[in-house]
Amino acid sequence: MKQLDTCPVGTRCRILAVAGEESCVRRARELGLVEGVCCSVERKAPFHGPVEISTGQSRLGVRLGKELSIIVEVIDAAHQQLMGRTPHGVHAG
Amino acid sequence: MRVAVVGTPNVGKSTLFNELTGLAQRVGNFPGVTVEPLLGRISDGTATVELIDLPGIYGMSAASEDERMTIDVLAGRHPAIPAPDAILLVINASAPDKCLVLFSQLAELGLPMLIAATMVDSVKGRGGVFDDIALGHALGVPVHGVVGRKGIGIGDLRDGLMCAEWQVPKAAVDPAADISARFAWSRSVSESVLTEGAADVVSTRLDAVLLHPVWGTLSFLIVMGLFFQSIFTWAQPLMDLIDGGVGALQAVAEQWITNPLLASFVTKGIIGGVGSVVVFLPQILLLNLLVTFLEECGYLARAAFLVDRAMGLFGLQGRSFIPLLGSFACAIPGIMSARIIPSYRDRMATIMATPLMTCSARLPVYLLLIGAMIPATTVLGVFSLQAVVMAALYAAGALSGLLIALLLKRTMFRGGVVPFLIEFPPYRLPSAKSLGVTMVNRSKDFLKTAGTVILGFSIALWILTELPRADVSGAASPVEASRIQIEQSYAADLGRAIQPVFEPLGFDWRVTLGIISSYAARETFVAAMGQIYAADVQENDVQLRDVLSSRYSLSVGLSLLAFYVFALQCISTMAIMKRETGSWKWPALAFVITFVLAYVSAWIVGILSR
Secondary structure, three states: OEEEHHHHOOOEEEEEEEEOOOOHHHHHHHOOOOOOEEEEEEEEOOOOEEEEEEEEOOOEEEEOOOEEEEEEEEHHHHHHHHOOOOOOOOOOO | OEEEEEEEEOOHHHHHHHHHHHEEEOOOOOOOOOOOOOOEEEEEEEEEEEEEEEOOOOOOOOOOOHHHHHHHHOOOOOOOOOOOOOOEEEEEEOOOOHHHHHHHHHHHHOEEEEHHHHHHHHHOOOEEEHHHHHHHHHHOOEEOOOOOOEEEHHHHHHHHHOOOOOEEOOOOOOOOOOOOHHHHHHHHHHHHEOOOOOOOOOHHHHHHHOOOOHHHHHHHHHHHHHHHHHEEEEEOHHHHHHHHHHHHHHHHHHHHOOHHHHHHHHHHHHHHHHHHHHHHHHHHHHHHHHHHHHHOOOHHHHHHHHHHHHHEEEEEEOOHHHHHHHHOHHHHHHHHHHOOOOOHHHHHHHHHHHHHHHOOOOHHHHHHHHHHHHHEEEEEEEEEHHHHHHHHHHHHHHHHHHHHHHHHHHHOOOOOOOOOOOOOOOOOOOHHHHHHHHHHHHHHHHHHHHHHHHEEEEHHHHHHHHOOOOOOOOOOOOHHHHHHHHHHOOHHHHHHHHHHHHHOOOOOOOHHHHHHHOOOOOOOOOOOOHHHHHHHOOOOOOOOHHHHHHOHHOEEEOHHHHHHOOOOOHHHHHHHHHHHHHOOOHHHHHHHHHHHHHHHHHHHHHHHOO
């Protein structure tokens, strides 16, 4: 369990909780960041800028802070292979 | 029949709207509405459908002014804009998840609906399949696949709109369902109608460069460099052409009109005054074209991502960059585009900073004064001193604007930095027709201003300078007569009355008059100086800048430049600020802050350069 923006680039994770100010949380959810969804950290802007994440069909630029925090669990790559499927939102290959 | 065009942001809604309605558009003029929606109509001779283009939304709860308007109109509780009879929902066929979540909420309104699915070509191009008929069955409303950019499917969609093939959709999910449940439903529908092809390789590869910490930043600087380069160089030939046309028109008018007073009124008051402003049309269009292009091709969202950290230093967020960039063309579209900033505090701080970005109306003043006062030498062997001064003026304006934003965020708009959340649309080539339609509409707006506000002011200025008619019978030459006329005019009285205010800056009554006239619009300074020194220009067959350079010292020139960097001298900008913030308090505050800044810096520059 960790904050999404502390994950290194390339990490695949599953969203456990979206918390913060009500309006920010609502917007994050409307953009597809809902609990249970898988996403990956694609890129980080220089000088501790926002992070780019991909989820499902969209790619988002997000800056997290005390108004919006996204708690995720890192998906174990070996576990995925064992289950024989890729999590939703991450394209195979 | 009134149809609201609705969709999530970045689905190509505006392109589709432009393709559908073409030039049959106007800005909706509803009383008390801060966000003006575009209205367009389509007609087949017997029936007419009025389309209203509403800002994009993700759901029925608003995060910004824009979204609030859309939601209020749809819910039928907007005080001025009547509720629509039906909804045209625009969805992105290549990424329908969020669009279908929005559909599930719109379906609860019980309005008849029609769906246009854009980007069907990009699904097909990547080897995927989008089944619009199956989607139509699943949702209970007709779905038309379109390619807005190429105009494919537009005819069918127009027929669909005209032939009233509207249906009220069946409820998608339980109205009490939360967003997770709605996404679950949307995914199940999306999986049954869309077979995704390969990933968007173009966007992935472009982003690998354009969002790269080093190459991305470098590309950003290059894009910005080209952006400014184009203002100065590419627009020049067209501007020269317009300038020549204005001159020719004045010559013709002088030949045909025999009454000297009337001839002066037509050539100086009307053609000269309006012409001096219309000459900036190519620049304004080019800038608007570039901003629209960058926005529609998907780059602006990335640029906002890249500069978010830097904007954070000034208490702003990445999105503030878009209005501020637009303000380099004109503060008016800049202030209007601040609506995309969801946080009220960030939006207000950004709006207060926009008038300090160097708009294209300052450019003629800078060009005139730099041409007149700064020697055309080179520094460090390569840079032209005039260009260096110009760049310094731009930098001073931008920096002061950002510092004012920071100051306001630390005081009046104190509050946490609101999280930055932006969606990256796939890269795509903007539709030429859509860009063209936007340009034509912008030119109409600009020419309307030139034809009304600026024409009115130009006439007023002519009256001030040419009346009352002085007795010039004792004058030795026409130039002498002209000088006597100006010095005995109402304008001279006005300039002399206000001149003591500007006395400490070393400005005489003529410059004071130029500054006062700039309060209608900055570029009027050039027209005013042109009228005041018209006689010298004609007599000595030189350009206005040569006259100014012989009349004023370098110190006055630099003080004037410093004054123009900061002063908020644009009635239209103040009117837009009032409209967008809902109160005269904000434009008044901006006016005072910028006047003090302008006056003090002009004074300091004057002392240092004397």
